Amino acid sequence: MPENASHSALRVSQLRKSYKDVRAVDGLNLEVCAGECFGLLGPNGAGKTTTVEICEGLTDPDSGDVEVLGMRWSSDAAQLRQRLGIQLQDTQLSEKLTVHETVRLFRSFFQQGAEASEVIARVQLEEKENSRVGDLSGGQKQRLALACALVGDPDFLFLDEPTTGLDPQARRQLWELIEEFKESGRTILLTTHYMDEAERLCNRVAIVDHGKEIAMGSPRELIASTCAEHVVEFTAGNASHALDESALRRIEGVREVRRQNEAVHLQVSELHTAVPALLAELTRQNVPLTEFRTHSATLEDVFVNLTGRHLRDE
Amino acid sequence: MSENTIPDVRAAAEKKSPRTHSFADHPLVQLTLVRFLEFIREPEALFWVFAFPILLAAGLGIAFRNRPADVLKIAVVSPGLAQSLQWEKLLEVQQLDENAAEDALRTGKVALLVLPGLAGSVEYRYDDTNPEGRAARLLADRAIQRAAGRTDPVAASDQLMREPGSRYIDFLIPGLLGMNLMGSAMWSIGFAIVDARRKKLLKRLVASPMPRPYYLISFLLSRILMLVIEVGVIVGFGALFFHVPFRGSLLTLFILCVLSSLSFSALGLLLASRVKTIEAASGLMNVVMMPMWIASGVFFSSQKFPSLMQPFIKALPLTAVIDALRSNMLQGANLSQMMPQTGIIMFWLVICYALALKLFRWR
Numbered sequence: 072m073p074e075n076a077s078h079s080a081l082r083v084s085q086l087r088k089s090y091k092d093v094r095a096v097d098g099l100n101l102e103v104c105a106g107e108c109f110g111l112l113g114p115n116g117a118g119k120t121t122t123v124e125i126c127e128g129l130t131d132p133d134s135g136d137v138e139v140l141g142m143r144w145s146s147d148a149a150q151l152r153q154r155l156g157i158q159l160q161d162t163q164l165s166e167k168l169t170v171h172e173t174v175r176l177f178r179s180f181f182q183q184g185a186e187a188s189e190v191i192a193r194v195q196l197e198e199k200e201n202s203r204v205g206d207l208s209g210g211q212k213q214r215l216a217l218a219c220a221l222v223g224d225p226d227f228l229f230l231d232e233p234t235t236g237l238d239p240q241a242r243r244q245l246w247e248l249i250e251e252f253k254e255s256g257r258t259i260l261l262t263t264h265y266m267d268e269a270e271r272l273c274n275r276v277a278i279v280d281h282g283k284e285i286a287m288g289s290p291r292e293l294i295a296s297t298c299a300e301h302v303v304e305f306t307a308g309n310a311s312h313a314l315d316e317s318a319l320r321r322i323e324g325v326r327e328v329r330r331q332n333e334a335v336h337l338q339v340s341e342l343h344t345a346v347p348a349l350l351a352e353l354t355r356q357n358v359p360l361t362e363f364r365t366h367s368a369t370l371e372d373v374f375v376n377l378t379g380r381h382l383r384d385e
Numbered sequence: 386m387s388e389n390t391i392p393d394v395r396a397a398a399e400k401k402s403p404r405t406h407s408f409a410d411h412p413l414v415q416l417t418l419v420r421f422l423e424f425i426r427e428p429e430a431l432f433w434v435f436a437f438p439i440l441l442a443a444g445l446g447i448a449f450r451n452r453p454a455d456v457l458k459i460a461v462v463s464p465g466l467a468q469s470l471q472w473e474k475l476l477e478v479q480q481l482d483e484n485a486a487e488d489a490l491r492t493g494k495v496a497l498l499v500l501p502g503l504a505g506s507v508e509y510r511y512d513d514t515n516p517e518g519r520a521a522r523l524l525a526d527r528a529i530q531r532a533a534g535r536t537d538p539v540a541a542s543d544q545l546m547r548e549p550g551s552r553y554i555d556f557l558i559p560g561l562l563g564m565n566l567m568g569s570a571m572w573s574i575g576f577a578i579v580d581a582r583r584k585k586l587l588k589r590l591v592a593s594p595m596p597r598p599y600y601l602i603s604f605l606l607s608r609i610l611m612l613v614i615e616v617g618v619i620v621g622f623g624a625l626f627f628h629v630p631f632r633g634s635l636l637t638l639f640i641l642c643v644l645s646s647l648s649f650s651a652l653g654l655l656l657a658s659r660v661k662t663i664e665a666a667s668g669l670m671n672v673v674m675m676p677m678w679i680a681s682g683v684f685f686s687s688q689k690f691p692s693l694m695q696p697f698i699k700a701l702p703l704t705a706v707i708d709a710l711r712s713n714m715l716q717g718a719n720l721s722q723m724m725p726q727t728g729i730i731m732f733w734l735v736i737c738y739a740l741a742l743k744l745f746r747w748r
Contacts, residue, residue, distance in 0.1 A: 127592055129748070152594035159592060163584035167426040168419060179415040180595040223594070 079138075080105040080227055080258040081126060086135035088121050088282075095121040096132070097282035108249075108259040110273035112266070112370065114380070118282035119262040120160055123231050126260065127157055140227055153182055156225030158216045160232050166205030170196055173204055174218050181223030194218045194248055210241025217248060228252060230261045234268060246271060266370040278374060285377050294368045302372055303337040303346065306362040307353055314358050322348045327376075338368070338376075412595060416603035421610055424573060434569045434615055438561050439622050445684075446554040446627055457521040459497040460486040466499050466507070469532030476524055497521035499529075555630065558623035559710035560683040562616065566642060567677065567703050569615060570649035571656070571670055574604050578657040579666040588748045597747075601654065608646050616642050632717030640720065641713060641727075645706040648730045651737035652702065658744040677703035705729035 081103040088096040096118045103109040111119045124130040126137055128144040128151065137144065142151050164173050174187040184190070191200050194214040199207060207215065213233060220228060230249065234242040242265075249272055253259060263269055269276050270290045278286040278293070286293055294300070308314035319328050319337065324345040327338045339345035342365060353360055374380075408414060424430055458477045461467045467480045481489060483500075490498045490510060496517040498510040507529055511518035581587045590600060616639070623629035631638070656673060660666045680687055680694075681703035690698055698704050709726035712718035720727065 129588065129592055149594065152592075155592075157589075157592040159585060159589050162586060162589040164586060164589075165419070165423060165581075167423045172419065172422065175410075176415045176419050177593060179410050179412040180593045182594075219589075219593075 078105055079103060080107075080140055081109075081260060082136075082138040083122070083126065084136045086122065086125060086137065087133045088118075088125060088130065089133060094282050096125070099135075099279065099282065099284055101277060101284070103258060103260055105258050106256050107274040108253050108261060108272050110269040110276035111260065111262040111279060112264065112269050112276050112374070113262075113279040114264060114374075117279045119279060120231055121282075122279070123229055123260065123262055124159075127155065127229055128152070153223060154226045156220035156223060156228040158220040158228075158230050158233060160235070162216060164204050164212070164215065164219070166203060168204055169201050170204065170207070170215055170218075171200045173215065174222055177219040178222045184222050184224040187222070190218045190222050193221065193251075195244070208241070210237050210244060213237060213241070213245055214248065217245070221252065225257065227258045227260070230259060232262055232264070234263070234265065242268070266374075269370055276370065278370070278377065280374075280378055286373065290370055293370060293373050300368055301339050301342045301345075301365055302368050303339055303342075303349065303365045304334055304362075305337075305349075305360060305364070306333050307335070307360045308358040312356070312358045314353075315356055318352055318356065319349070322352060324348075334362070338372070413599045413603060413606070416595075416599055417606045417610070420577070420603055420607035423577070424607070424611065430573065433572070434565070434611070435618050438565045438619050442554070442558060442561050442619070442622060443626070445557055457497070457517055457524065458495045459499060459521050459525060460489050460495040461499045462486055463501045466501060466529070470499070470525060470528050472532070473524055473528040476521065476528070497525060499525055552627075554623070554627045555715060556686075556711070557684065558619065558627070558629045559714050560707050562619050562642075563645065563681070563703055563707035563710055564678065564683045565615060565619060566612075566645045566706065567649045567674065569611065570608055570646050571653035571674065573608070573611070574650050574653035575657040575660075575666050575670055576663065577604070578654070579660050579663055582657075582661060582746075582748065583663065585748070591747045601742075601745075604654070605647060605650055608650050609643055612642055612646050629714070631714055633713035633719065637720055638710070638713050641706075641709055641723075644727065644730050644734070645702075645709075648702055648706075648734040648737070651734050651741060655737040655741040655744070658741045659746055677701050680704070682707050700729060702730060702733040 079102050081101065083099060083101040086096050086099040086101075087094075099118070099122060101109075101111075101122075111122060113119050121130060125132045126139060128139075128148060139151055140154060144151065168176075170191060171187055174191055178184060178187050178190070185193075188197075188200065191197060194217050196211060196214055196218065199211060204212065204215065217230075217233070220230070233249070234245050237245065246268070249259065249261075253272070259272075261269075261272060273290065275287065275289050276293065277284050288296065314335070316328055316330065316335065319325060319335070322345060324339050324341045325337050326340065327336075329336045337345070337349070346365070350360075409418075456475055456477050458479065459470075460479050460481050461470065462481065462483050464480060467478050470476060470478045479486075479489070479495065486495070486498050489495045496511060496515065500508040500510065502508040507526075509522050509525065511522055513519060578587070581590075591597060620629075620631075620638075624631065652673070653670075656669050657666060660669060680690060680698045681701050682688075683703075687698050687704055688695075705726040709718075709723045709730070712723060712726075
């Protein structure tokens with residue numbers, strides 16, 4: 072990356088794209104620094120994939136400007152393709168070919184990069200090297216897709232929902248591989264609707280909804296800026312003893328009270344003062360407590376706070 | 386015996402391979418290789434391309450094998466007529482009473498009924514739309530006239546043709562070859578592309594630095610590779626089991642097959658240029674191929690269609706291919722004698738390829 076005078080690997084400004092009457096991307100601005108893992112977060116249909124595909128040069132925007140590694144798709148497409156590693160959402164690689172044949176095919180398109188077997192070993196598929204793609208598990212297929220993205224030794228890796236539909240173990244395995252790539256100092260743009268994935272992998276994230284950016288920053292910053300650090304969830308009261316919610320707001324350290332069906336969500340800054348006060352209040356009101364749990368605030372809570380919806384409302 | 390040498394060779398190859406770009410690592414070679422592997426790992430495709438045409442040719446070859454001319458059955462009602470007809474070896478004469486004879490004619494048991502008319506004349510009763518009836522009428526009349534003393538003013542002798550080159554199987558093999566060239570080129574290209582588009586594999590490929598024309602060229606190259614086997618199997622079968630003649634040069638035949646295959650590949654590419662589902666693709670393929678299966682002279686001569694339709698039938702790519710194959714194999718025509726046909730094939734190749742490139746969608 073020495074030829075990059077600027078320090079940004081990707082710069083997107085005022086990006087717009089509509090499909091028929093749907094505005095998929097609506098005036099989006101992004102800047103991804105070289106060497107960071109940047110997450111594009113949002114619910115299904117937020118415009119993440121459209122944005123990424125415009126950055127990958129697969130879709131033309133209606134308007135706006137995209138600069139990748141200091142180059143533009145209109146003038147430097149061939150050169151850019153050599154330096155990007157791309158993994159698309161739900162690509163099905165040919166089932167009749169073996170893992171080795173598939174990686175070798177992709178390797179042949181790049182001028183540089185490691186041998187096929189080496190890349191296969193890097194994604195821990197050595198044992199499956201001569202198996203047909205059709206015989207791989209979901210996690211193994213995703214690792215193969217990652218191998219095909221890594222085979223040209225890219226400076227910039229695009230991952231579109233790399234772990235969607237995988238079991239927890241397969242997800243963790245893939246995260247480790249992505250972290251390895253990150254440690255080598257290269258840039259990643261990742262889309263996901265899993266908050267834990269973004270929190271673990273990304274240096275910075277942009278939360279998008281309806282094609283617009285609604286928040287941007289590191290996961291910690293976002294959590295700290297938009298909501299309190301802890302979330303208390305409980306269910307209390309019954310038909311004879313209803314809960315008086317307004318009293319809860321007066322408890323010290325409680326920032327917000329929200330009711331979702333039976334459950335009550337409190338955002339609190341200090342657990343050790345808020346929880347005893349909450350329990351005392353419930354005792355005073357004489358309402359029975361049926362469920363109680365606390366967790367540190369996550370990006371999910373940030374999203375709920377910003378939009379009033381859950382990320383994975385499907 | 387060579388067990389010792391193999392590991393050495395492989396080790397040497399592995400040592401050399403990093404960073405050197407061998408021929409096998411060229412994207413076009415890899416793409417073509419992958420096409421080929423995908424094809425041979427598909428058992429159904431192997432059946433349709435190789436086994437099916439052979440089974441069809443064998444079945445039809447047996448069904449339409451040449452037999453001695455059929456003996457025609459006729460009925461007579463008077464012993465005198467039976468007498469004069471008995472020398473005609475191609476007729477089997479039954480003497481029946483009039484009612485039974487009428488019955489036999491009506492039910493098709495006999496092709497002709499011969500009745501004595503007034504004053505020594507003869508009456509023939511038969512269905513003139515039935516070729517057997519007409520043939521029986523001619524044979525019976527000749528026998529009766531000769532028995533009554535007629536002599537033919539012109540001496541005639543028969544020379545029978547039952548040698549290779551004029552049988553149905555000789556007509557059929559070039560037809561099946563043409564049909565197979567069309568089917569395998571169109572199905573293999575059309576399906577592979579639509580399937581890759583459906584699985585978003587096309588999109589994934591264009592996201593890589595793969596040179597796009599290579600992808601399409603790899604289909605044509607793998608076609609030619611398959612062609613050698615395909616044509617070899619059908620032609621070899623015809624030559625070995627039915628002694629189908631090859632009067633033209635084999636090189637001309639091969640050039641013709643390559644040209645035809647490229648032309649049908651371009652047609653397949655055109656049909657697959659936008660379609661997103663396998664169902665739509667197979668519907669479209671059938672709509673395009675069906676008229677050619679019927680009209681282009683695979684199983685029977687395309688001349689049987691009315692002359693009004695002939696210009697259209699002649700313009701179909703499969704008609705041109707089959708006509709050219711037949712004139713090469715059966716009449717020994719060379720390329721310059723097949724200019725009209727090769728012109729039509731080239732025309733389709735250029736038009737379809739140009740349109741396909743214009744219309745093709747990678748996603």
